[in-house]
Amino acid sequence: MSDETRITALEEQIAYLTKTVEELSDIVAQQEGILEKAERRLGMLMEAEALRQSESEGTVPLADQRPPHW
Template identity: 40%
Template sequence: MQDTKMQDLEEQLAHLTRTVEDLSDVVATQAGEIDMLTRRVALLMQREAEREADGGSHIYGGPEKPPHY
């Protein structure tokens, strides 16, 4: 009886250990994705700041009437 209980505990521990390892892999992957997205956002913010510094001349305002109107 005690051997069965010990075996059950060992199996539970093995499953929990595997779950922790899987979750660790997920967290590591997400950390890499967050780092990449953070760099992209910083780049986009820098580009937008440069466009604003240029007077916003590159901002698309939608369809404009041709000069002959």
């Protein structure tokens, strides 16, 4: 295998890897946005449930209580 052939093969491999890294970076960025949105929604749901429990029962919200096995 000549040096020129080896260099061409390496350049092709680098181009392929670069494209793959860019695609994975885009996917990770999308997933980060989805995860942040899900975390915000979960926080809002937990707050709403804690408020609902405190208003209906007048006690400490269930999420703030220790489990019975402790």
